[in-house]
Amino acid sequence: MAMEILIALIKIIVVMGIVLLTVAYLVYVERRVAAFIQNRLGPNRVGPQGIFQPFADVLKLLFKEDIVPKAANRTIHDLAPIISITVALSVFAVIPFGNTISLFGKEIHLSIANVDIGILYILGLSSLGVYGITLSGWSSNNKYSLLGSLRSSAQMISYELSLGLSLIGVLLMTGSLRLQDVVVAQYGWRWNIFLQPIGFITFLVASFAETNRLPFDLPEAEPELVGGYHTEYSGIKFGTFFLAEYTNMIAASAVVTTFYLGGWQFPYLDRLGLPVIWISIIQVMSFLLKVAVVIFFFIWVRWTIPRFRYDQLMNLGWKVMFPLALANALGTAFVVAALG
């Protein structure tokens, strides 16, 4: 039992360390990619090619004064960023980043918790994430913050439907809510992106909306709402929201990879006859690579597509994404039933 706890702790430390480091570097990567897309160079002064920029940013945020509006609800104002970051980090608990390995005669699952309701867990957490944003906007006692948080709740609730419905397709194909099973079922080239292209598109679009990334970043919408829900945040509390946003992005990329891009699967790796340890390493690497590609896609889209208007967002969510996801779920159900 003690061994189990120790293994779990090691896994948590490793995964959280990687995630937090990636988040720091994601801000840097985002700024660099943005600059390159706009024919600029971006931050390249701190260290060689600017690779120490994230640390400079974090230090700056740490030393900034934490200003709370007089009329704000202090408790909830403090709590909101904590909710956001907790929810964002919790998603990584169920993401499988490799196949089960045997080490020192013990079976080790390469995910922090190999729970059998992984899909439900992720859906539940993505709904919880709204609270951080909603409460932050409400507790700031600022009309722009409140508008931002209202928009975000409406947006997240609208897109959660298509998010869940697109996952039903995956669920029907796999027959299991365990994420490890979802990945195992995508053996070879049987990735869900090829089997469920419509589900993939609806899920991806919904993920963009859930993470408040650019075509759907209405909760922030800086030209309209000052800073949206985090207008009244400063210092490290603002930094925490920032962290949560980017953690959400990594989480969304990891989830998309797990559900649709075959997770840690490397097509027909077992036929190459490599040693077991190499197979595990390649699997973990291919998972990380896929996540990186999806993250790059997230950034790339942000600097390509302008923001949707609020009514366009709602139209797209309810009149396009929702029926499409529903049709996809029904279609998959028929096919699965017909093929037995």
Place this chain on the structure above:
Amino acid sequence: MRKGTNNNLEEKKPVRREDLSFWQKAYIPEIVKGLGLTLKQIFKPKFTRQYPEERWEPTGAFRGRPVLVTENGVERCVACGLCARVCPALAIFVQAEETSLEKERHPAVFEIDMLRCIFCGFCEEACPEEAIVMSKDYEVVFTDRRDSIYGKDKLLVPMEQLKERLEFLHRYR
């Protein structure tokens, strides 16, 4: 009657651009096009000039910090005070003095307050001796307001360094 009004409405119809086609309305092909465009931009050359290392060399037409021309170590200025007179920002102060040199007069004190200077170039235009010209120096930096007054030590520049500006003045003035 009704038909008439209808026709009327049709005449007043605003000019309308072509309706979007089905594929344009479906977003995704258009988004893919946009993504292609931004991806291409990533590999294009960048416009950024990495300033402290890569400096911009202005042409002769550039109006930088005004300086006093020296010819073989002797300043051209005869301290007539026209530049101080014409200066709209009242940035120039000149105090004349007699010398034993050919020109008989030269400035004992010549000061330009760089906090007042607006780089208009009137001093250069007014100068009968072509003694004060605009240099290429655009990096006017000091950390104390008292340092903003540039005296002769900073203003005197050999003619050779101002060649391009002098040539420009000869050609276009």
